[in-house]
Amino acid sequence: MPNRALRTAASGMYAQQLNIQVISNNIANMNTTSFKKSRAEFKDLIYQEVSANPQHNFVPGSVESTNAKIQVGTGVKPTSTQKIFTQGALQQTGHNLDVGISGEGFFQVRKADGDFAYTRDGSLKISADGSIVTSGGYILEPGFTINEDTLSLQISKDGIVSALEVGGDRVELGTFEIAKFVNPGGLAAQGDNLYTETEASGTPILGTPGSDGFGELNQGFLESANVDIVEEMISMISAQRAYEINSKTVKTVEDMLSIANNLKR
Amino acid sequence: MIKGLYNASISLHEKMRNIQVVANNLANINTNGYKREIPFSEYMKRSENQDIKQVTDFTEGEFQETGNSFDLALSGDAFFAVSTDRGTELTKNGQLKIDEEGFLSTKNGDRVLGNSGEISLNEILIDSKDGITITTDGEIKSGDLVLDKIRMLKVEDPRKLLRSENQKYYDVDENYETAEKSDYQIHQGFIETSNTNPIIEMQAMIQLQKDYEASQKMIASLDNMLGQNKEIGRV
DSSP states (O other), X not given: OHHHXXXXXXXXXXXXXXXXXXHHHHHHTTTSTTOOOEEEEEEEOOEEEEESSGGGGGSTTOOOOGGGEEEEEOOEEEEEEEEOOOOOOEEEOOOTXXXXXXXXXXXXXXXXXXXXXXXXXXXXXXXXXSBEEOTTSOEESSOOBOOTTEEEEEEOTTOEEEEEETTSOEEEEEEOOEEEOSOGGGOEEEETTEXXXXXXXXXXXXXXXXSTTOOEEEETEEEXXXXXXXXXXXXXXXXXXXXXXXXXXXXXXXXXXXXXXXXXX | OHHHHHHHHHHHHHHHHXXXXXHHHHHTTTOTTOOOXXXXXXXXXXXXXXXXXXXXXXXXXXXXXXXXXXXXXXXXXXXXXXXXXXXXXXXXXXXXXXXXXXXXXXXXXXXXXXXXXXXXXXXXXXXXXXXXXXXXXXXXXXXXXXXXXXXXXXXXXXXXXXXXTTTEEEOTTOOXXXXXXXXXXXXXXXXXXXXXXXXXXXXXXXXXXXXXXXXXXXXXXXXXXXXHHTTTTXX
């Protein structure tokens, strides 16, 4: 019995430790372009039925009525971390190839292993062979290549990319498409600002930016992280105090055990 | 004299069990949807009816906005119905997800029940351009399409509910009633935090420890008195 209280308190301390890890990762990524914050989630553990009257257990011949039993819980367990896909603030960079999405949607990129991944990080670059890549070097799909004569690129809110060429001609190169998910919270974070689809997120639906609930593209802007430092500080305080109060439980149980040891002179 | 020893030891047992309840409340201080257990001594004072074995405090926790459309906070007396290995169980924890087969479920994989059974979202997962909207009375919509309505249940006396893991509750005989619209309100994009209050639990902890100490003192003095009995009649 006393062990159970100690273990319950220990599970609480462990859960808060994990909570702090998630919060510190959010804060560490405060300035990561298009970073989405996470939240740690917990669940309570199984409940055990114990006798309401402890003496029943060792009085011979006593019959215990089931009604006299009460349920006692056994602690907490971290279940998952949930990504929160709220919009981050769009910051003006003035850079031609920075594209921020305002609203729902992800750029679709192809990973080295051929699978698709999704990102909101729109700090684009042009690779050596002229294709448009993300800052991580992943090729955008559907993408297009840019020839050597291009002076500058213009990207409209609905994703149409046109190039200004050396001769002063304006050439339409193609359209950016972005992908949307029914449940973006179900996406798996892969690091490198990338997410991949899971059964829970649903399949990606590609569409034109600015239509049917897809977000708009903003050239010359980048989406900053959606981490709110005040909120993270509050979470940190609450996690730290929760850790502390669980350690108080440990101390109290320890004191009680010490009293129990002093029962006999 | 021996009777006194017996009483004091019951008190020691009870305090030790109550500290377990307090420990569990505090361990779950950041568990969303958690409802605190009332320590047994407090519960004895409250209950007029001895066959109530439930000790859950169902007051509402705080609502926190998350913006996630699969986070539902529930106010009122009703519960969400979920299907588990043991049958239908109740929960107030509305942090939902879509499971591997496309059904709406809780974070722990228990499927949420709608008016027509488990709720499959496969229809909209493939090609819907609209997200999911859940109205205050539990209708699940995607655009104009109404998929199902979340089944909301209530019980006559929530104090009789038993607890199981993952913030669930159940009645052994599954004596549930369908909740009326006026009984509840669902808030999409919010979560309900744990209703554990650290001040109450700290106070309970201090009280338990002092009571424990007092019982120990009582045993010590009874022990002392029993020791002195031997001296009676000695010249």
